Amino acid sequence: MTMPDQLGPKLGAPLFGEICILGLGLIGSSLARVIRLQNIASSLICYDSDAAVQNRVAELGLGSRVASNLAEAVAKADLVVLCVPVGANAELAQAMAPHLKAGAIISDVGSVKSSVVSAILPHLPPNVILVPAHPVAGTEYSGPDAGFATLFAERWCIVTPPPDTDQMAVDKVVNFWAACGSNVEIMTPQHHDQVLAITSHIPHLIAYNIVDTAAQLEQVTQSEVIKFSAGGFRDFTRIAASDPTMWRDVFLNNREAVLEMLGRFNEDLTALQRMIRFGDGEGLFALFSRTRAIRRSIIAVGQETAAPDFGRRQPETKID
Amino acid sequence: MTMPDQLGPKLGAPLFGEICILGLGLIGSSLARVIRLQNIASSLICYDSDAAVQNRVAELGLGSRVASNLAEAVAKADLVVLCVPVGANAELAQAMAPHLKAGAIISDVGSVKSSVVSAILPHLPPNVILVPAHPVAGTEYSGPDAGFATLFAERWCIVTPPPDTDQMAVDKVVNFWAACGSNVEIMTPQHHDQVLAITSHIPHLIAYNIVDTAAQLEQVTQSEVIKFSAGGFRDFTRIAASDPTMWRDVFLNNREAVLEMLGRFNEDLTALQRMIRFGDGEGLFALFSRTRAIRRSIIAVGQETAAPDFGRRQPETKID
Numbered sequence: 266m267t268m269p270d271q272l273g274p275k276l277g278a279p280l281f282g283e284i285c286i287l288g289l290g291l292i293g294s295s296l297a298r299v300i301r302l303q304n305i306a307s308s309l310i311c312y313d314s315d316a317a318v319q320n321r322v323a324e325l326g327l328g329s330r331v332a333s334n335l336a337e338a339v340a341k342a343d344l345v346v347l348c349v350p351v352g353a354n355a356e357l358a359q360a361m362a363p364h365l366k367a368g369a370i371i372s373d374v375g376s377v378k379s380s381v382v383s384a385i386l387p388h389l390p391p392n393v394i395l396v397p398a399h400p401v402a403g404t405e406y407s408g409p410d411a412g413f414a415t416l417f418a419e420r421w422c423i424v425t426p427p428p429d430t431d432q433m434a435v436d437k438v439v440n441f442w443a444a445c446g447s448n449v450e451i452m453t454p455q456h457h458d459q460v461l462a463i464t465s466h467i468p469h470l471i472a473y474n475i476v477d478t479a480a481q482l483e484q485v486t487q488s489e490v491i492k493f494s495a496g497g498f499r500d501f502t503r504i505a506a507s508d509p510t511m512w513r514d515v516f517l518n519n520r521e522a523v524l525e526m527l528g529r530f531n532e533d534l535t536a537l538q539r540m541i542r543f544g545d546g547e548g549l550f551a552l553f554s555r556t557r558a559i560r561r562s563i564i565a566v567g568q569e570t571a572a573p574d575f576g577r578r579q580p581e582t583k584i585d
Numbered sequence: 586m587t588m589p590d591q592l593g594p595k596l597g598a599p600l601f602g603e604i605c606i607l608g609l610g611l612i613g614s615s616l617a618r619v620i621r622l623q624n625i626a627s628s629l630i631c632y633d634s635d636a637a638v639q640n641r642v643a644e645l646g647l648g649s650r651v652a653s654n655l656a657e658a659v660a661k662a663d664l665v666v667l668c669v670p671v672g673a674n675a676e677l678a679q680a681m682a683p684h685l686k687a688g689a690i691i692s693d694v695g696s697v698k699s700s701v702v703s704a705i706l707p708h709l710p711p712n713v714i715l716v717p718a719h720p721v722a723g724t725e726y727s728g729p730d731a732g733f734a735t736l737f738a739e740r741w742c743i744v745t746p747p748p749d750t751d752q753m754a755v756d757k758v759v760n761f762w763a764a765c766g767s768n769v770e771i772m773t774p775q776h777h778d779q780v781l782a783i784t785s786h787i788p789h790l791i792a793y794n795i796v797d798t799a800a801q802l803e804q805v806t807q808s809e810v811i812k813f814s815a816g817g818f819r820d821f822t823r824i825a826a827s828d829p830t831m832w833r834d835v836f837l838n839n840r841e842a843v844l845e846m847l848g849r850f851n852e853d854l855t856a857l858q859r860m861i862r863f864g865d866g867e868g869l870f871a872l873f874s875r876t877r878a879i880r881r882s883i884i885a886v887g888q889e890t891a892a893p894d895f896g897r898r899q900p901e902t903k904i905d
Contacts (some may be wrong), residue, residue, distance in 0.1 A: 480875070490887065497786075
């Protein structure tokens, strides 16, 4: 099975009048691209507090307009999407709150959801509606040039409305992500944070860890690690090249779930270490056999390529 | 920088008269393909103890001939390459020893080298020469259909001759791997085992471990792990889908170096866990920043693709 990465047909009529994207990194700039391509908004306003990013967004023509300040950016928006590292949400919410349009929907793209709700919600006026979301998609690159319109296609987006959120607003956010090409699932923020701790946060943590361990060994030089990385190590360097600010904030804001899952990972690793120490070949074989099935399932549901080695080698170079 | 995966020009004259490949899995069958394609041997004999593999190798026409038994396979070979899981080497060496041609070079492709030397060497007659090697290349697929001729192109092959090995024999093995497209480095078996422990064995171990941990959580269902795997987890499932027999044998045969490197990994992970517990944002940011540089170096030396997400998405689907 291939990963089609196709977007559906353009919308006949825009879902929103005006959308405002705050923060134009990988995710924000990909959203801007797909919003324009799919005709999701009549008007798209972009704003980034970093002047260099602002200029680049203007050069790339990612929005209908680049706002010169936050107040102006959000003033007429029917949907405001915060696309900043999760640690920056509270301050941003506070700064934009006085300028929001009555009835606006506020959303975000953060990889942690419980803490995001508690960081944003207290700052918002009562006449706007918060519907947090998390698109489970990305690459190891950052910034407005790294984005692309199909980033969310065939990927999942998890929407985590606080209790008693207006259903119409939830539906609009669900439809927004569907228009971006995503499959959408609704979850509580707490459950989201547990699911992502194991599917994303722990994988990043151990990838960062092994890359750093390898860089600091005495027995093996860094040049050897780099040369002989094709034996497995290089796979881990991809996610260990992800944005440091984003990931610092993830770990600071999903501490409980991460520590809980890390406890399980460590427990299991200790058991595996004992199998190696005591030469338990049957135990190792049984474990190494059952882990194969999960990859097959991930490929079957279209979340991974079946191409050997992630398709790193293009088919035309395969000679046999 | 792209990974060219190109083979050089065909050899004008074969390097060896007859080569025998024992074991036609991913590595053995890739070797058979490149040997024929590049004209590395006048004659290529294939043998596998698994009857189904034997038949498939004959169907695929991988060798000049498929031998019907081990004695016949090795009888006239100038180079015999053992391409079996490292745990099978001792028995295979013992079984083939009486049938080897005087002056033959014996090599292998095992991922562990100290134990391979001690498993094979004692069984060999004095008139043959052992020159172990390890091509640092592979995919997560197994068997004779998974192989391809460019598997070793631009990858490193580590040759680990025991002390006082005949230099002509070492040179022939080095030239053999160069003809297969590899870069070659010579190392002691002991140092090889430390380098591979960190660049390959520990990455596989923690990948197997996290995939198994994720499969057995109570808080998160297996279906959720599969659906939301694009946040990082799916990267680990690739190497956790590698051949269980091969990897059981690696861990049983490189116990000391693996336990030593695992100790370092655990020590570093504990420090990282404490940073999360105590909210040390500066420490996390510093660590997550320094790990980026290593990936850039791996890309710069041609051991990894610079394409986002390993190039999982083909360029034609990138719209922006």
